[in-house]
Amino acid sequence: MKSFAHFILFVMVTLSFTLSTASGQTRNVGRGVKVTWYGHAAFKVETAKGKVILIDPWLDNPKAPSSARNIDKVDLILVTHGHSDHIGNTVELSQKFDAPVVCNSALAAYLTGKGVKKTIILDYSGSYEADNVKIVMVHADHSSTIEDGGARIDGGLAAGFVIQCENGVTVYHAGDTGVFGDMKLIADLYKPDIVMIPIGGVYTMGPREAAKACELLNPKCIIPMHYGTFPALTGAPEEMKGYLPVQLKSRVVDILPGDTIN
Ligand code: NI
Numbered sequence: 001m002k003s004f005a006h007f008i009l010f011v012m013v014t015l016s017f018t019l020s021t022a023s024g025q026t027r028n029v030g031r032g033v034k035v036t037w038y039g040h041a042a043f044k045v046e047t048a049k050g051k052v053i054l055i056d057p058w059l060d061n062p063k064a065p066s067s068a069r070n071i072d073k074v075d076l077i078l079v080t081h082g083h084s085d086h087i088g089n090t091v092e093l094s095q096k097f098d099a100p101v102v103c104n105s106a107l108a109a110y111l112t113g114k115g116v117k118k119t120i121i122l123d124y125s126g127s128y129e130a131d132n133v134k135i136v137m138v139h140a141d142h143s144s145t146i147e148d149g150g151a152r153i154d155g156g157l158a159a160g161f162v163i164q165c166e167n168g169v170t171v172y173h174a175g176d177t178g179v180f181g182d183m184k185l186i187a188d189l190y191k192p193d194i195v196m197i198p199i200g201g202v203y204t205m206g207p208r209e210a211a212k213a214c215e216l217l218n219p220k221c222i223i224p225m226h227y228g229t230f231p232a233l234t235g236a237p238e239e240m241k242g243y244l245p246v247q248l249k250s251r252v253v254d255i256l257p258g259d260t261i262n
């Protein structure tokens with residue numbers, strides 16, 4: 001009887017594991033806030049009231065799903081830093097949807113020169129609020145030089161973004177960064193529900209450092225990003241999970257490009 005109970009437990013655990021890793025699932029973690037991954041660091045956050053925010057929209061990345069071409073509404077674009085894998089398709093998307101770009105001042109000057117009509121300049125701890133959705137620029141430990149046709153242009157300081165939605169759900173996109181102790185400040189101040197954390201290594205945290213970041217941030221839900229895009233970005237969600245402290249209650253939702261959680 002006891003072994004039968006163990007078998008049932010095994011089936012249940014296997015089933016829940018399958019549901020939490022399969023592609024195309026939606027999961028009840030965002031309380032009406034939908035988060036879609038387009039591969040690499042590119043995300044769409046749709047608030048409960050329908051405001052659509054793109055972050056680092058490189059929609060031509062090698063892992064981008066075909067659905068990345070079907071975006072039909074954009075209210076705001078956030079760009080964390082000046083590297084091309086984060087600026088991505090910002091200029092054309094901003095023009096097509098008449099969407100302002102939130103970024104640092106050096107990047108804003110560059111993007112304006114490329115034809116972006118409206119930028120909203122923030123610096124660390126600064127915020128922008130519209131329709132009861134608040135965007136806060138936060139620290140990141142990373143470089144930000146813009147490379148354009150052989151020229152190297154100042155891209156200001158790299159950043160992350162905290163998005164506080166109308167219904168209180170808070171999303172933190174870390175951008176490209178190493179782990180830093182002040183992630184604890186981000187946790188204390190904003191209490192993020194959902195965090196997008198780079199885990200690929202080389203240019204950002206790898207799995208071990210990312211696990212430490214998750215421990216400092218203590219969110220409800222962790223979405224690993226910035227891995228697998230190129231062969232060099234070897235960090236994998238399973239490896240990060242192995243470094244997470246057992247007492248941490250955060251749930252790792254290792255979605256695939258094209259997946260949405262809500
Ligand atoms: Ni970068």
Ligand code: MN
Nearest residue numbers: 083085176203
């Ligand atoms: Mn990057």
